[in-house]
Amino acid sequence: MTVITTLLTVKRDLEASTFQHRPAYRYIRASDHVPTENGTIAIIKLFNPTGVGTWYIAEYDPITRTAFGLAHIQEAELGYFSMKELVDYRGRFGLPIERDLGWKPRPLTEITP
Numbered sequence: 201m202t203v204i205t206t207l208l209t210v211k212r213d214l215e216a217s218t219f220q221h222r223p224a225y226r227y228i229r230a231s232d233h234v235p236t237e238n239g240t241i242a243i244i245k246l247f248n249p250t251g252v253g254t255w256y257i258a259e260y261d262p263i264t265r266t267a268f269g270l271a272h273i274q275e276a277e278l279g280y281f282s283m284k285e286l287v288d289y290r291g292r293f294g295l296p297i298e299r300d301l302g303w304k305p306r307p308l309t310e311i312t313p
Contacts, residue, residue: 214262215283217296224298227287228267234260242269242311245303250292255281256311270308278308 217225227246228234234243239258246255252273259268265283270276286297 214260215265215287217287219294219296223301225296227297227299228257228260228283234258234267236261239268240307240309241305242303242308243305245300246286246297247300248289248291249298250295253297255286255297256308258308270311276311 212231213226213229215228217227219225228244232243234257237259242256242258244257246257247253254272255267256270256272257267258270260266260283266280267283268280270278271281289297291297
């Protein structure tokens with residue numbers, strides 16, 4: 201069993217907010233099966249409910265807590281971003297980033313934010 205497999209089986213929520221224990225604040229779950237490399241499908245969509253910012257996650261490394269995908273804040277950019285920063289972020293009224301529970305996975309190339 202690899203280190204990543206061990207981490208995935210031990211912890212149900214790989215990334216979650218401490219704001220509330222609701223599905224919208226459980227960002228990355230072990231059951232999402234997000235690949236650690238070569239991700240081309242946006243499996244998860246996160247957004248800022250009180251301002252700008254949308255993140256589409258195609259890869260996730262639980263050791264470094266780094267995700268790869270499309271980030272749209274002012275402009276859309278493909279690259280790596282810190283899940284720790286997203287988990288710790290609090291916007292207006294102290295609200296955290298949320299997960300779009302209705303999001304259906306699709307290729308990154310098909311996303312037009």
